[in-house]
Amino acid sequence: MVKQIVKALDGAKAVAEAMRQIEPDVVAAYPITPQTEIVQTFSQFVADGLVNTEFIPVESEHAAMSACIGASAAGARVMTATAANGLALMWETLYIAASMRLPIVMSVVNRALSAPLNIHCDHSDSMGARDAGWIHIFAENPQEAYDNTIQAVRIAEHPDVLLPVMSMQDGFITGHGVERVEILEDKAVKEFVGEYKPLYSLLDIDQPKTFGAWAFYDYYFEFKRQQTDALSRVPQVVKEVGKEFGDLSGRYYDLFSAYELDDAEVAIVVLASTAGTARVVVRKLRREGIKVGLLKPRLYRPFPGKELVEALRHVKVIGVMDRSIAFGSIEGCGPLFLDLCASFYTYGNGKGPQIVDYIFGLGGRDIIPEQIESMVKELLHIAETGEVRQRVSYLGLRE
Amino acid sequence: MAVETKINLKELASKPEKFAPGHRLCAGCAEGIIVRQILNAIDDPVVIATATGCLEIATSMYPNTSWRVPWIHNAFENAATTAAGAEAAYKALVRKGKIPDRNVKFLVFGGDGATYDIGLQWISGAFERGHRIVYICLNNEAYMNTGIQRSSATPTGAHTTTSPAGEVVPGKIQWRKPITEIMAAHNIPYVAQASPSHWRDLMIKVRKAVATDGPAFINILSDCNRGWRHDTATTIEVSRLAVETCYWPLFEVENGVWKLNYKPREKKPIEEWLKMQGRFRHLFQPKFRHLIDEIQARIDQEWEKLLERCGEK
Amino acid sequence: MAELKGWKELPIGATVLEPGSSAEYITGTWRSQRPVRDEEKCTHCMICWVYCPDSAVIVKDGKVVGFDYDHCKGCGICAHECPVKVEAHAVTGKPGKVIQMVGEV
Numbered sequence: 001m002v003k004q005i006v007k008a009l010d011g012a013k014a015v016a017e018a019m020r021q022i023e024p025d026v027v028a029a030y031p032i033t034p035q036t037e038i039v040q041t042f043s044q045f046v047a048d049g050l051v052n053t054e055f056i057p058v059e060s061e062h063a064a065m066s067a068c069i070g071a072s073a074a075g076a077r078v079m080t081a082t083a084a085n086g087l088a089l090m091w092e093t094l095y096i097a098a099s100m101r102l103p104i105v106m107s108v109v110n111r112a113l114s115a116p117l118n119i120h121c122d123h124s125d126s127m128g129a130r131d132a133g134w135i136h137i138f139a140e141n142p143q144e145a146y147d148n149t150i151q152a153v154r155i156a157e158h159p160d161v162l163l164p165v166m167s168m169q170d171g172f173i174t175g176h177g178v179e180r181v182e183i184l185e186d187k188a189v190k191e192f193v194g195e196y197k198p199l200y201s202l203l204d205i206d207q208p209k210t211f212g213a214w215a216f217y218d219y220y221f222e223f224k225r226q227q228t229d230a231l232s233r234v235p236q237v238v239k240e241v242g243k244e245f246g247d248l249s250g251r252y253y254d255l256f257s258a259y260e261l262d263d264a265e266v267a268i269v270v271l272a273s274t275a276g277t278a279r280v281v282v283r284k285l286r287r288e289g290i291k292v293g294l295l296k297p298r299l300y301r302p303f304p305g306k307e308l309v310e311a312l313r314h315v316k317v318i319g320v321m322d323r324s325i326a327f328g329s330i331e332g333c334g335p336l337f338l339d340l341c342a343s344f345y346t347y348g349n350g351k352g353p354q355i356v357d358y359i360f361g362l363g364g365r366d367i368i369p370e371q372i373e374s375m376v377k378e379l380l381h382i383a384e385t386g387e388v389r390q391r392v393s394y395l396g397l398r399e
Numbered sequence: 400m401a402v403e404t405k406i407n408l409k410e411l412a413s414k415p416e417k418f419a420p421g422h423r424l425c426a427g428c429a430e431g432i433i434v435r436q437i438l439n440a441i442d443d444p445v446v447i448a449t450a451t452g453c454l455e456i457a458t459s460m461y462p463n464t465s466w467r468v469p470w471i472h473n474a475f476e477n478a479a480t481t482a483a484g485a486e487a488a489y490k491a492l493v494r495k496g497k498i499p500d501r502n503v504k505f506l507v508f509g510g511d512g513a514t515y516d517i518g519l520q521w522i523s524g525a526f527e528r529g530h531r532i533v534y535i536c537l538n539n540e541a542y543m544n545t546g547i548q549r550s551s552a553t554p555t556g557a558h559t560t561t562s563p564a565g566e567v568v569p570g571k572i573q574w575r576k577p578i579t580e581i582m583a584a585h586n587i588p589y590v591a592q593a594s595p596s597h598w599r600d601l602m603i604k605v606r607k608a609v610a611t612d613g614p615a616f617i618n619i620l621s622d623c624n625r626g627w628r629h630d631t632a633t634t635i636e637v638s639r640l641a642v643e644t645c646y647w648p649l650f651e652v653e654n655g656v657w658k659l660n661y662k663p664r665e666k667k668p669i670e671e672w673l674k675m676q677g678r679f680r681h682l683f684q685p686k687f688r689h690l691i692d693e694i695q696a697r698i699d700q701e702w703e704k705l706l707e708r709c710g711e712k
Numbered sequence: 713m714a715e716l717k718g719w720k721e722l723p724i725g726a727t728v729l730e731p732g733s734s735a736e737y738i739t740g741t742w743r744s745q746r747p748v749r750d751e752e753k754c755t756h757c758m759i760c761w762v763y764c765p766d767s768a769v770i771v772k773d774g775k776v777v778g779f780d781y782d783h784c785k786g787c788g789i790c791a792h793e794c795p796v797k798v799e800a801h802a803v804t805g806k807p808g809k810v811i812q813m814v815g816e817v
Contacts, residue, residue: 059524066477070484210464212472222719408758409774419732420783427787431765632788
């Protein structure tokens with residue numbers, strides 16, 4: 001474990017700090033609340049000569065990802081950041097970046113998609129892009145946002161992977177929330193991320209290659225299959241990088257983290273910062289003798305269904321908390337619920353816990369311990385009586 | 400700026416072609432002619448970004464590629480930005496000593512659809528930021544690859560499938576967008592208009608553009624015999640006549656100074672050019688004939704304005 | 713179809729590793745007419761070379777030596793733009809230019 005210093009940083013500044021230490025070759029970014037601090041802070045680093053990075057202040061998010069694709073194809077290590085409608089605007093380029101197997105690392109500060117316009121946290125933005133072929137990793141707090149950014153570079157650039165990574169943190173809650181963050185030494189980060197050696201480069205003048213060729217129905221399918229193949233290798237890479245990072249920093253990372261889950265009868269499954277609130281509730285209820293546990297997924301895409309089923313199969317009832325609605329899905333549920341149900345169907349041998357979904361926090365609606373407690377009470381009711389009163393419920397919604 | 404203006408075709412023909420045959424461009428397509436003229440005119444190592452369109456589709460059908468230079472296609476509107484990203488990467492990697500500086504030039508090819516319409520923001524942004532890219536617009540005056548739909552480059556009176564000539568409407572109503580002027584208004588160091596019929600002028604312009612320390616833009620008239628409806632053999636003749644009628648003037652704007660490169664000895668009437676192309680055939684009906692006069696008037700007006708701008712009056 | 717590679721063998725990302733691989737695709741079958749040249753009268757001005765969209769005019773040591781009929785699409789631009797007149801073309805016998813188009817058999 002190396003020497004680290006403690007700084008008071010919000011999630012955005014923590015990511016900017018990680019970016020400074022990684023020192024990517026190119027950053028092309030466009031401002032959007034609540035990501036702006038990342039780009040502003042990084043710009044100041046550039047202006048102060050603290051990073052040897054070509055910073056492109058593009059004129060839109062679509063241009064940001066377009067430039068990232070050009071730069072990454074040219075063999076540069078590329079990073080960017082966005083949120084909400086900015087992510088939505090670059091939708092076509094997300095698919096292109098993943099399909100062209102470019103290891104771009106993008107920080108997404110989760111914010112609600114319009115309409116109505118809302119600058120606060122929910123997961124509708126990155127969830128809307130869950131089919132694009134990117135790797136999705138979620139952070140609970142600024143420390144994780146910092147740690148994930150550094151690991152993301154290694155995961156993306158791994159020769160078995162070569163896929164872009166979206167590294168999420170909750171808008172405002174984590175992005176603007178100042179917390180205690182342990183920062184590694186610059187040298188340690190540089191050594192950890194190492195040098196990027198592109199597989200193919202646009203700047204290879206002597207052996208020119210064609211990038212982004214179009215493919216007829218006689219070839220397209222095969223390239224998509226290759227992407228699934230690469231994604232199948234991601235969980236192992238995430239675990240390996242997480243362990244290596246742990247050896248370096250003392251903070252070990254895996255596909256998910258579990259709290260009081262081993263003997264739990266009911267479990268909460270929730271992403272990102274709300275896991276922190278849920279943990280407080282679990283601790284309180286445990287003191288009252290209630291066997292409740294918490295599972296916080298970290299890797300969301302590819303979805304580590306097998307591992308989650310392993311960790312949760314003994315539980316009687318699972319309450320999934322979704323911070324976005326996958327509109328039109330059964331009963332108005334959210335994406336995490338869909339993924340988890342599909343996982344149990346696939347890996348559960350026809351047996352498994354009851355799973356219910358709780359939509360919460362949309363547009364930054366606050367989620368408080370009492371609401372999670374009431375949810376656990378309902379999970380316990382289901383465990384006791386087998387009665388599911390409502391498959392999809394809402395926390396904090398005014399009826 | 401000082402570039403080699405001597406062009407010896409035999410010398411150029413002795414060098415290996417950077418653009419391979421076997422591409423799927425239509426017989427007689429000006430884009431093939433233009434790309435060859437451009438790549439044969441320069442010796443610098445190039446990296447090319449191309450927007451979705453005829454050229455991109457015809458030259459990159461997996462697993463074939465007609466490109467013997469590094470080449471990338473990203474999406475329809477973002478070729479300029481893709482090149483800008485590659486250019487930035489080049490600067491960064493050279494500065495960090497990760498790759499040698501081989502004086503690589505970044506070229507962008509985009510059709511009129513990509514340039515005048517869907518990609519205008521992306522080009523404007525790249526130009527404003529001052530990237531060292533050369534943007535070549537291959538203007539065939541419509542969305543040709545998808546079957547001849549109108550773009551803002553389509554001339555007034557032209558028939559396209561989305562601005563069709565019918566019983567009551569004589570083809571496209573609006574005048575074409577003055578894109579070369581718009582690019583010049585960005586105050587980039589080099590802007591020009593060219594035609595493959597005047598290959599010497601085109602090649603010198605490409606050399607100047609590539610030598611520019613900053614963004615450069617060349618708008619090249621790219622005849623499409625399919626969409627413009629004429630025989631495959633007359634591509635260059637139609638292009639030449641476009642210049643001779645002052646429909647497509649050859650000029651350049653170097654560091655804000657406008658210069659006319661070619662003044663036809665005898666300015667031909669636009670009717671001669673319209674007559675050569677099936678896309679204007681309906682204009683010769685009595686009910687639409689007045690449009691030809693209107694088009695001529697507008698061409699004359701723009702020509703006079705250009706002459707003044709270039710200090711030719 | 714049996715020659716097409718499976719997903720495990722193809723380079724990732726649809727990147728084409730071989731430059732100019734389109735040359736192996738024969739576009740010569742597209743044409744319905746082909747250019748023929750009066751070799752003696754040709755001045756090797758290179759105009760046909762500079763106007764060919766398909767690099768189908770073969771030049772060696774500063775002289776036009778022939779046409780790449782594997783790729784020539786028979787557009788006729790070379791014949792149309794050729795600046796040299798002949799009274800009796802060596803191949804067609806007709807008056808016209810050094811390059812003339814003849815119907816493909």
